[in-house]
Amino acid sequence: GAFLFNVVPMFLLGAVIYAVYALIRRGRKMPLAYHIPRYVFLSYILSLVSLTIFWGGISFGNAYHMLNLHPFVWLSQTYDMGHHRICNIGMFIPFGLLCPVVFRRARVWWKTVLIAFGTSFLIEFIQYFIGRSCDIDDLIMNTLGACMGYAAFILCSKAISKKASPHKTGGEA
DSSP states (O other), rough: HHHHHHHHHHHHHHHHHHHHHHTTTTTOOOOOHHHHHHEEEHHHHHHHHHIIITTTTTTTTTOOOOEOSTHHHHHHHHOGGGGHHHHHHHHHHHHHHHHHHHGGGGGSHHHHHHHHHHHHHHHOOOHHHHTSSSHHHHHHHHHHHHHHHHHHHHHHHHHHHHHSOOOOOTTOO
16 A cells, blocks of 8 residues: 555656656657656656655664664564565566666666666665665665566567567478
8 A cells, every 4th residue: 555655656756757858858759669668667766766765754863773784684583574575576676677678788687787786775875874774685685676677578578579570481482
């Protein structure tokens, strides 16, 4: 419920921002297939920032900062955040899928993973200073989600390229 409560307004805000951008860059006519992934990626990034930075409030005066630098501690210790690891993976699958669609240079797997890792690191770094937790497991799970999204990108790309190229028939010489 909270996720949709956050995502819908961010997709509306993304529509407004992208519409302004498209009006400014009217000179070049681009097909709808060019604009849709860029709008979705922008809206996704707005949602990601809203959920990870602004959701739950920001507190710069908080004297307590939780920092976990022990990978996979949630597997051996019982603490409240263990069940959220699946959410971290799911939250970054769209990143890994959309990043190579929007940015041609990110079509090499390691570039997409590096961008996702950097984005996740930046989010965790900021969270530490705004009264939230900074957790190495979040960084690992977010990056894993981006890898899964990139794998989906590869599968979709192969399916689209097979559909676009006709199979040769036996009667051709």
